[in-house]
Amino acid sequence: MELFLPCLYAFLACLGFCVLFRINGLGAVLCSLGGALAWLVYLLTGPIMGNNDVIQYFWAAVFLSAYAEVMARVRKCPATGYLLIAFIPLVPGAGIYNMMDAALRGNTQDFLNTGLHTLSIAGSLAVGVLVVSSLVRMYSML
């Protein structure tokens, strides 16, 4: 239950974004499912990776871009939709807000802490995506 509920919330949040980004029907469900599964990966890798969240985000991103590539092949549409929507629970939106909030309060130490943390999360997500998409590209070039 403690794994199921957060994934359900991630699913619902993604579903909301599907409406805003105009993804309809089965695509919306699959994108949101991707978001929920990625969050599950994030939660499950926690104990294995010693609760280092930057690494957890990396594995979630690897899973997610593999999911997006598979779905793009199966449904014959660009992977963009999956990469956008399903990433939303993972991306550090709140991190940027906290970082700029600390900056406005004049709290330099917090600004640097949250800022570096946010950047490293964004970096590990980006590396996760690039690893998979580069591999897929190389494979299709063979």
Next chain:
Amino acid sequence: MDYDKLLTLSSDLGYHLLLSGAEIYRVEESVHYLLTAYGVETGEVFVIPNCVIVSLTAPGQKPITRVRRVPGHGTDISRMEALNDLCRRLCACPPDLDRAGEELDGVIREVHRTPMAVELAAYVLLTSAFCLLFGGTARDAFCGGVCGLAVGLVVPFLARLGTNLFFKAMVGGFFCGLLAAGLTDLGVGEHIDLIITGAIMAQAPGLVITNFMRDIMAGDMMSGLVKLAEALLTGAGIALGTGVALSLVSALWGVL
């Protein structure tokens, strides 16, 4: 072949792809494939998040170039998929340029408007889901949903007025902060920080900062830097808005 028409067609395709929220590399590749499909090997395309430049040199003629400036835009995945599909069809068997232009117009003219009520429901759903995901209670989720409703009402309205990115983020953040502080003071909400972080997720530039990293690592430096500036500006706008609202509420609460 009429190279002017080809230039118009390919730059329009790039423009509309970018406008519907496609990635930089996808726009560049699509335009490039289209030019190659029509037999132009000397085509160049350069795309950054707010500009598309296409240039080609026809055999025995001077080079021709077209620049299209791209305004601030949302994301419309279904249109992007339609355009991608069209590009694939055109590249597979290039029809004559007038036909191709008509087909592009046909795709662009198909306007999908989500009903206002559905869009608002989506804002409420996603903000309350984020409040719960961040560890809030059911009452926090309710307050987050109210803030999301306010954002969903105000931000698209401001976007229609052509307001810039920073101001939109600031106003959205202001309403989030105001409602979150008000509802918490009234005893409806329990954790004000969770309500605010959940409620701002509808606007937060998390995707932008992840895409900035992706662009930089993939070698699109210019696009990456533009996106980094956008993410920092939006983040600062939201923080400023909520900060103003919170200090206003605490000042008023002190007086009352």
